[in-house]
Amino acid sequence: MIVRHIQCNMIAPRLDAGVPSDRSWSRGWRETWETPAAVHATVAFRLFLAGALAFFLLSLPGCKKETTPPVEVTVQAEHPEQGSISEHIAVDAILAPLAQAAIEPKITAPVRKFYVQRGARVKEGELLAVLENADLAAAALDNKGSYVAAQAAYDTATKAQVPEDVQKAELDYAQAKANLDLNTSIVNSRKQLFAEGAIPGRDLDTAQAALVQAQAAYDTASKHLESMKAVTRESSLKAAEGQLSSAEGKLKGAEAQVSYSEIHSPINGVVTDRPLFAGETAAAGAPLLTVMDTSSLLAKTHIAQSVVQLMKVGDEAQIQVPGVTDPVAAKVSLISPALDPGSTTVEVWLRIDNKTGKLKVGTPVKALITGKTVQNAWKIPGSAVITAQDGAKSVMVIGSDSAAHKKTVTLGIADGDDVQILNNSLSPSDNVITSGAYGLDEGTKVKIGPAEGSDEAKPEASKGEDKNKE
Numbered sequence: 001m002i003v004r005h006i007q008c009n010m011i012a013p014r015l016d017a018g019v020p021s022d023r024s025w026s027r028g029w030r031e032t033w034e035t036p037a038a039v040h041a042t043v044a045f046r047l048f049l050a051g052a053l054a055f056f057l058l059s060l061p062g063c064k065k066e067t068t069p070p071v072e073v074t075v076q077a078e079h080p081e082q083g084s085i086s087e088h089i090a091v092d093a094i095l096a097p098l099a100q101a102a103i104e105p106k107i108t109a110p111v112r113k114f115y116v117q118r119g120a121r122v123k124e125g126e127l128l129a130v131l132e133n134a135d136l137a138a139a140a141l142d143n144k145g146s147y148v149a150a151q152a153a154y155d156t157a158t159k160a161q162v163p164e165d166v167q168k169a170e171l172d173y174a175q176a177k178a179n180l181d182l183n184t185s186i187v188n189s190r191k192q193l194f195a196e197g198a199i200p201g202r203d204l205d206t207a208q209a210a211l212v213q214a215q216a217a218y219d220t221a222s223k224h225l226e227s228m229k230a231v232t233r234e235s236s237l238k239a240a241e242g243q244l245s246s247a248e249g250k251l252k253g254a255e256a257q258v259s260y261s262e263i264h265s266p267i268n269g270v271v272t273d274r275p276l277f278a279g280e281t282a283a284a285g286a287p288l289l290t291v292m293d294t295s296s297l298l299a300k301t302h303i304a305q306s307v308v309q310l311m312k313v314g315d316e317a318q319i320q321v322p323g324v325t326d327p328v329a330a331k332v333s334l335i336s337p338a339l340d341p342g343s344t345t346v347e348v349w350l351r352i353d354n355k356t357g358k359l360k361v362g363t364p365v366k367a368l369i370t371g372k373t374v375q376n377a378w379k380i381p382g383s384a385v386i387t388a389q390d391g392a393k394s395v396m397v398i399g400s401d402s403a404a405h406k407k408t409v410t411l412g413i414a415d416g417d418d419v420q421i422l423n424n425s426l427s428p429s430d431n432v433i434t435s436g437a438y439g440l441d442e443g444t445k446v447k448i449g450p451a452e453g454s455d456e457a458k459p460e461a462s463k464g465e466d467k468n469k470e
Helices: 027-033 036-058 134-196 201-260 457-469
Strands: 073-078 081-103 109-114 127-131 262-264 269-273 289-304 316-320 328-335 345-353 364-381 393-398 404-408 410-414 418-422 431-435 446-448
Touching (some): 081 345, 201 262, 289 364, 345 364
Parallel strands (some): 073 446
Antiparallel strands (some): 073 431, 081 364, 127 262, 269 289, 289 345, 316 328, 328 345, 393 431
């Protein structure tokens, strides 16, 4: 409906309308209008027109003076609540395996056969692949023969040669001693006979010369026996043992080379990478297979030192994984004792159970770690807090005059939805505006009602539309 407003300051018609003013009229006409009766009629007519015009103007809607009603802003509000509140630390993380082994062969050789495919579950010690090893097996066999020969030589030296040498030295010593004793007795008897004059002096000299020779032979045999027992026997045994050890070492080295051609898994897990196929040459030092233990995963992240001070091993956490509707439970398993020198942050590990294998290594995730918890804390919704340009925190409360009033507050722990109020910044009776406080001036009249677009506001809006239609 279109309503036309007529301005009150419109130009009124001339009050002398209907009265002839043409100077060309005849004098008779002028005389007629200038009579007393005509003058009274003219005045009455003018008064009638003025009254009618005033009544018409006063009856127009646009000419009434309207009073502006006070503005009321609809807001939502609630009182501070008392309860427990926990600090939640939101960080980005990357999922990593609990254990990982990039298996690299120690020799360069073609791959003879693979026993696993990518995705296969393996156990610790399980054979995964075999490299060509015919030349290595031949070298091991040659060294084994050398070892057997060294073993036989050692047995001969320890069980035959050395004992025989010792026994011969003992016999030589015994014979030299017996010869010495015999010559000693002959010299003594001949000395007695020579003194009695029974034999010539030449026989005594011959006996004494034989004694000297016997004494020399005895001394030689004695020293040989001592050296055989003290040095020669021990040296001979060590020499034989050394040759055996050398042969054994060469054999073990050759067997180790053969064992390097067999690739075994060092951990329990899943084969996640196998870049080569059978027949291709595996280079020493290049990964041939990768095995990961994904029964549990680690969400690794870096957090500022000031935040980590409030955390401890065992704290609960929630992991939001892309594509997974419900958050996954986790726990803090490691807090690095040192700062990362590059970023000056602390590395934190969150352990996640993954026995079903649903989560994948390398996935970027969002982690929410539960930190410090305060019991019986006063808290309000975080949406009620207003931050000034200087960083000061405040809220708007509804006073007894139904107006909004600004109140400065001191905040504590924030858990995402609620924030803790410290130092009795608010009282339980304060009605804090939780929605609609932004941009409100001090003293603005407010009323509590549903937010625009909410289900509670829709019925009222529909009622207003029905009234307009009527």
